[in-house]
Amino acid sequence: MSTIFSGIQPSGTLTLGNYLGAMKHFVDLQEEDNCYFCIVDEHAITVPQDRLKLRENIRSLAALYLASGIDPDKSTLFIQSEVSAHTQLGWMLQCVSYIGELERMTQFKDKSTVGKEGVSAGLLTYPPLMASDILLYQTDIVPVGEDQKQHLELTRNLAQRFNSKFNDIFTVPEVSIPKVGARIMSLQDPTKKMSKSDENQKSFISMLDDEKKIIKKIKSAVTDSDGIVKYDKENKPGVANLLTIYSICTGKSIPSLEEEYKNKGYGDFKQDVAEAVVKTLKPIQERYEELIHSDQLDEILDKGAEKASFTANKMLQKAKKAMGLGRVK
Ligand code: TYM
Numbered sequence: 001m002s003t004i005f006s007g008i009q010p011s012g013t014l015t016l017g018n019y020l021g022a023m024k025h026f027v028d029l030q031e032e033d034n035c036y037f038c039i040v041d042e043h044a045i046t047v048p049q050d051r052l053k054l055r056e057n058i059r060s061l062a063a064l065y066l067a068s069g070i071d072p073d074k075s076t077l078f079i080q081s082e083v084s085a086h087t088q089l090g091w092m093l094q095c096v097s098y099i100g101e102l103e104r105m106t107q108f109k110d111k112s113t114v115g116k117e118g119v120s121a122g123l124l125t126y127p128p129l130m131a132s133d134i135l136l137y138q139t140d141i142v143p144v145g146e147d148q149k150q151h152l153e154l155t156r157n158l159a160q161r162f163n164s165k166f167n168d169i170f171t172v173p174e175v176s177i178p179k180v181g182a183r184i185m186s187l188q189d190p191t192k193k194m195s196k197s198d199e200n201q202k203s204f205i206s207m208l209d210d211e212k213k214i215i216k217k218i219k220s221a222v223t224d225s226d227g228i229v230k231y232d233k234e235n236k237p238g239v240a241n242l243l244t245i246y247s248i249c250t251g252k253s254i255p256s257l258e259e260e261y262k263n264k265g266y267g268d269f270k271q272d273v274a275e276a277v278v279k280t281l282k283p284i285q286e287r288y289e290e291l292i293h294s295d296q297l298d299e300i301l302d303k304g305a306e307k308a309s310f311t312a313n314k315m316l317q318k319a320k321k322a323m324g325l326g327r328v329k
Helices: 016-029 051-067 085-094 099-103 106-111 126-135 146-165 211-219 237-250 254-260 266-291 295-323
Strands: 003-008 034-039 075-079 141-143 174-176
Touching: 003 016, 003 126, 016 034, 016 051, 016 141, 016 237, 016 266, 034 051, 051 075, 051 266, 051 295, 075 295, 085 126, 085 295, 099 106, 106 146, 126 146, 141 146, 146 174, 211 266, 237 254, 237 266
Parallel strands: 003 034, 003 141, 034 075, 141 174
Antiparallel strands: none
């Protein structure tokens, strides 16, 4: 049995990209493995957040995890800030990280274009906190979308560096990125990834969008003018993105979809993609509505934090001992 860890930021309602690239895969993993799924609220505050909105997003993300099929009897679901070992080990890992390697992270570069006076130090030290999330649980595998690959490489480097400098205590995790859907693209600019922080609401489908909105957004998705439903990421990124979404939502292969739409136009194609997305999200949305106001949600999160703390604290003690922090007890 492997240990799995993954996290999602509560920085807005999740997109179809988050679901198809990450969350959907979590559900299958919990059948065989020891899984930890985290609501990484401390990562979310690396950029400004409205206090009340953040609280709402944390609860909403917990309900979405459960609605999408995370079973609290099989997986540990918890909030990062409720397990203090994360920031404690995060600090220690910051002290083994180099500023240079953190400044080279593409996500830091993309988000810090306003200049060093305009971004928080937390945005720079975000990856050692992520490494801490993962390393506290002796994680073997981290299922994520493609945009997290670089952070995972850094996590591996930090684990190896710590193990060789201090003591060999951390498991060096492997990353698991899905073959299809690891990078769902924006519907308005299919050369950019679909993101919940995009200002253009038409560029992403939120997991809680209703049927009408989903249909409207997919119908207005940017494609091209040649009218052929074919997977060509370079020359037809919009159509390739819709084919990817359609394929994951229906389980049909991309070549079989190309064949099915050989003599049809984009109108029919988009209508069917939209219906497939609605069919995928609707059952999740229905369960979400039942869960969002239930006390059950708090009980699950309390139990999750308790379970996660137990494991994380043991690892934290080992790391403190390895670095010589505190006293020998
Ligand atoms: P976050 O919150 O940005 O995204 C959560 C997960 O969704 C994936 N994802 C996508 N997959 C496909 N297409 C997209 N357009 C798309 N957008 C997002 C992400 O790759 C991710 O798997 N740093 C992480 C959160 C984190 C974490 C961790 C992850 C904190 N600690 C420990 C794993 C392990 C993040 O910002 O993800």
